[in-house]
Amino acid sequence: MKDTTEHMRDGAAAANELYWGSEYSVNQIAEQLDLSKGALYGLIQPLPAGLGCPVCGEEVVSANRTARERGVLSCAQCEWKGDEDEVVALGGEDVATLPVHTEEDGVVVLTPRDRGRTRTIVGGALLGAAVGLALVLWTRRANRDPR
Secondary structure, three states, X not given: OOOHHHHHHHHHHHHHHHHHHOOOOHHHHHHHOOOOHHHHHHHOXXXXXXXXXXXXXXXXXXXXXXXXXXXXXXXXXXXXXXXXXXXXXXXXXXXXXXOOOOHHHOOOOOOHHHHHHHHHHHHHHXXXXXXXXXXXXXXXXXXXXXX
């Protein structure tokens, strides 16, 4: 005998199959499954589109049948919304997947304190370069225009 969790999973699977795979109206599906429209909408999961988000690279979905018909896709990860012309191939060349390194990999992982120190050093070097460039330009201008 099935427990409540299995019945809920079966009901959700049936609701999604009817919602996404048939032309039945929401009212007809709810009536067929003996659910209220609100309960039916609570069971419906977004339909994966098999395409990647242009912002974060995660898979985009059609939130509902109207969105699917209009070609409107959305990303649950970064909340991007757009049409099919804007997406990228899922895991395609336009999307970079960055590796996650640990100390076990032999890669030095910087702590937030180290990052702050690195930023300070780089910032100081850039500031020094800017001051040096300003001095060079100032001396050249001073040598050209004798008063």
